[in-house]
Amino acid sequence: MGGKLTFSIYAEAKGLLKVMMTFDFVFILFLMHRVLETSDVLCQELQRKNQDILNAMSLVATTKLLFQKMRDDEWEDFMWSVNNFCDTHDIAVPDLTDRYNESTKHSCEQKNHFTVEEYYHFHVFNVVIDKQLMELNTRFTEKSIELLTLCEALNHSDGFKSFSERDIYSLIDKFYPNDFFKDDMKHLKTQLDHYKLDLFEDPRFKDVDYLPKLCRLLVENKEVKDLFRY
Structure with missing residues (x-):
């Protein structure tokens, strides 16, 4: 039993390491780090017991602006960071100009015609940021921010x-x-x-x-x- 359990753990660890050594994993890891880093100051302020409402509402506004700036202007810098990490750790980087292929379908069955870069840019990077902005806009509407500020x-x-x-x-x-x-x-x-x-x-x-x-x-x-x- 012990030998089988050890082998099972080893096999699982080997499988996880294989996943971690992929461009897709590195891309998502870097993206989550950027998202959490951008929202961290606001999250810390909102968790404070003796909360400064005016400062918190100001941080809501600046966090939205930072996410929007990240979406509009920082794609190339972000990709450079991802590619540089992959090169440093011998992780294969796909040709970004190739047509993106969904892993569950043969190329002849796919309806999309976007490249690998377009997939990561518009279907992952932008979508994740848009969800953060939508969450902030839903939780902190202009009217609720004004009410809290006036209070x-x-x-x-x-x-x-x-x-x-x-x-x-x-x-x-x-x-x-x-x-x-x-x-x-x-x-x-x-x-x-x-x-x-x-x-x-x-x-x-x-x-x-x-x-x-x-x-x-x-x-x-x-x-x-x-x-x-x-």
Whole structure:
């Protein structure tokens, strides 16, 4: 049993090594590294407990731009890196001008007429990047980014560094127009002055250093909710 198990592991390892020593594997490995490297800063920021909303939204925008730049301008540099790695490690590089053949079909059965380079460029490289952009656009729509950015105006950390009456008015006007009457708006400035003083003096808000926790306490705290009506 031991000998058979050892041989099985050896055979599996040999098969995996054979796959790893192919251009296709190296291409995908390099592409995944570039994608993860590009999105890493944003991912790290989104996982922080005391998250800086404004910085996170800025990173969403710059990450999108970096992916778009990678798609539009960096194909040749990317391919040079892949080819250079393959040459250094004696991995065969296919002729990129050859017609691409799907491994499961004979050439006479294939309907495509694109080259090997076109396959890797447009059917792998671009598709992977497009999926990243689509995911970012789905999770962070322009409206949700604007809402989160405006909500940061309520944040009292760092001495109300992000506090902005103009943004709070915009927040109400764009997202909560039916929750505030005209009379409420007349007294909003005074309410905001109370809000700033209350958060400084109330011990329940002393250690609040990020927006989600602040929002939760505002909802849970009946006195604050009665005072500001949200």
